[in-house]
Amino acid sequence: MGNSSNRNPWIWIPSLYLTEGIPYIVIITVSVIMYKKLGVSNSDIGLYTSLLYLPWVIKPIWSPVVDLFGTKRKWFLTMQLILSLVFLGVGLTTAGSSFFFMTLAFFWMGAFASATNDIASDGMYLIALKPEQQSFFVGLRGTFYRIGMITGQGLIVMIAGYLETTLGDNSKAWSYTMIAVALLMLILTAVNYLSTPNVEEEATDRTAREASFGKVFINFFTKKNIGISLAFVLLYRLGESQLVKMASPFLLEGRQTGGLGLSTSQVGFLYGTIGVIALLLGGILGGIAISRHGLGKWMIPMALSLNLPNLLYIGLAHFQPENLFFAGTVVVVEQFGYGFGFAAYMIFLIYLAEGLFKTSHYALATGFMAMGMMLPGMLSGYIQEWLGYTGFFIWVGVAMIPALAIAASVRYPREFGKKTD
Structure with a gap:
């Protein structure tokens, strides 16, 4: 594999942070709308979807694993692939009799994968760019993260609403929508595989690899x-x-x-x-x-x-x-x-x-x-x-x-x- 550390940040930063924003907003916010439209009670929605936020709060606990083992690129590509499978799982179980607990289990897996993807993606940003580049691109990075969130909250919800009206079946509508999200995540994973640089932290201090948690x-x-x-x-x-x-x-x-x-x-x-x-x-x-x-x-x-x-x-x-x-x-x-x-x-x-x-x-x-x-x-x-x-x-x-x-x-x-x- 050749050195591709000079890949254009104007290409890989937008795609990488779009792939951070979309799964986060689908798991945290779009799930609320989906469960409401599928007849789940407000008390269950409030309790269980709020708990889905927890991995992002506690992600520092396992962040050293990402730092100490493997490369940031392998970590985020693996997590993004898992997220594709998670949303496919949600889509395939939405119409089942035990859909609430099945889809919730997939969302839980997705929440941990998405939080880990954030750790590795942010790590790539920190090691692939010089400090002055980090400052210059911080606006672009934050913007595409937000665009990812708006894609989830806007476009994906609009697609689900259109399918609800067209199909007359909310379960099928959300099933197809989540399968579409899985396909979108798979495409973004492929884009990130092709666009992100193959760089890793310089091993100037071996203690960084040998350190304890x-x-x-x-x-x-x-x-x-x-x-x-x-x-x-x-x-x-x-x-x-x-x-x-x-x-x-x-x-x-x-x-x-x-x-x-x-x-x-x-x-x-x-x-x-x-x-x-x-x-x-x-x-x-x-x-x-x-x-x-x-x-x-x-x-x-x-x-x-x-x-x-x-x-x-x-x-x-x-x-x-x-x-x-x-x-x-x-x-x-x-x-x-x-x-x-x-x-x-x-x-x-x-x-x-x-x-x-x-x-x-x-x-x-x-x-x-x-x-x-x-x-x-x-x-x-x-x-x-x-x-x-x-x-x-x-x-x-x-x-x-x-x-x-x-x-x-x-x-x-x-x-x-x-x-x-």
């Missing part, structure tokens, strides 16, 4: 300023983690109960077209900005960019404008701000993973990132019901204060991420 974790938690660094990872998106759970329900909720009363197709249009374009632009520009000037110059502006647009939802909730233009404008500004502001967060996670065991340490960092999204998100619905939509969005604005305070306090090299030549 304990050493990997100890090395992470004894990093300089680790306490404030983890506080940053947990708090930077404190407001956004709650907003992201309640924004769509607010847009869909009837006007008499405080929402905007938009249709599902209108919300899909806002997030799936103009919202995604804004997210794309924000993410790419954020990556370019840091690669030119370093993280230090952009940390506070990006923290403001991520948080300030959330305040616009207070106006939407208070005035409840009927014209779609106003909701569309808020979604565009919020999505652009999120894309731009998230670049600083991703670059900081890369900084936090620097040194030995990059892949394991990045997985640890993203495990805390998942926790920072999961815990506030779990409470967001209760807070919204208690305060109403206007009060909830004011609360989201208040949550910006600790986020900005920790962004101003966290320590890192100001020039980190800056392109050197």
Whole structure:
């Protein structure tokens, strides 16, 4: 096998992160819609699909295995192939009498495979690119991950809806849809096999291969300023983690109960077209900005960019404008701000993973990132019901204060991420 370490990142980064986003959103979100349409009770849906999130939170526990054995490329290609088989399994068991437990078992296997795929794919990103390239491509990477999520939440759900109407049988519709997802994953696995570089970490320090699991974790938690660094990872998106759970329900909720009363197709249009374009632009520009000037110059502006647009939802909730233009404008500004502001967060996670065991340490960092999204998100619905939509969005604005305070306090090299030549 020839050396292909110089394969074009503009090709393999989009396909690799598309293949991260699609299985995640299908397992976590599309499964909820599928079970609802197949007649499963809300209590069962809530309990069992929430538990599917667990592998992404605890993935740091087995991330050292990916770091210490095999290559990142072999790991993610194997996991992607397993995911193809998982979705085929879901598709083939959807129409059975025990479909709930059978499909859930496949989703559980898929959740662990998808979380492991994330570890290995992120590891490839860290070892195949120089630090300045990591900064430059962070926007592209994040954008295609989100496009993968939107493909799942939008296109795949639309296909299922079309088949439900055409076939008049929800079980068959979702069976065919999941088989189509399996085929899509197989195609993406083949693309990644052909496009990703055959590189692995330089063996400059043999201890990286011989280390015990304990050493990997100890090395992470004894990093300089680790306490404030983890506080940053947990708090930077404190407001956004709650907003992201309640924004769509607010847009869909009837006007008499405080929402905007938009249709599902209108919300899909806002997030799936103009919202995604804004997210794309924000993410790419954020990556370019840091690669030119370093993280230090952009940390506070990006923290403001991520948080300030959330305040616009207070106006939407208070005035409840009927014209779609106003909701569309808020979604565009919020999505652009999120894309731009998230670049600083991703670059900081890369900084936090620097040194030995990059892949394991990045997985640890993203495990805390998942926790920072999961815990506030779990409470967001209760807070919204208690305060109403206007009060909830004011609360989201208040949550910006600790986020900005920790962004101003966290320590890192100001020039980190800056392109050197």
